[in-house]
Amino acid sequence: SAVISQKPSRDICQRGTSLTIQCQVDSQVTMMFWYRQQPGQSLTLIATANQGSEATYESGFVIDKFPISRPNLTFSTLTVSNMSPEDSSIYLCSVGQAYGGPTSYEQYFGPGTRLTVT
């Protein structure tokens, strides 16, 4: 499976500021996603990062709050804008590798970025 790294691994930020999280993959991948995991909760998909076009956001998430870049097939960034304490969460990058369609597909996660907003 692909090796995924994220930077920063953790950060403490003041409300009203923005943080950009980087995700680097050691091989070219078609599919990249951003998830968040709030304390005590499971993972929620924020958006699909599309290379060369705008990200596809899930219900409840908007580009102004979570702008995403995907300049190439190995790198993506997620920005958490105008942060509030409710944005405190773990943000995870993931990549998907398909072997023949949705029934032959695996998804792997980066180590996550633990964000605390004060």
Next chain:
Amino acid sequence: RKEVEQDPGPFNVPEGATVAFNCTYSNSASQSFFWYRQDCRKEPKLLMSVYSSGNEDGRFTAQLNRASQYISLLIRDSKLSDSATYLCVVNGDNSGYALNFGKGTSLLVTP
């Protein structure tokens, strides 16, 4: 109704026990099913994909019942190192690649 539902547990079992986790999903169009394992303060790691015919990987057996929209994971001969949260995961969107996660079932294997 949540898209993926699991019993949150916790399941406390002694070493060597057999334990089963269940999961139901609401989207009948889902095509891909997985079990992930998440250790405390770590990212989820893929444990196994779940195929229609059922599949086994060592001590782990996964079953899928499409008619009932039900997935299970059986762990035999539990080890201390199996202690973790087990996440039931189902694909959910039209493209088939974005995933919906259950809240997870917590397992603690004790000596």
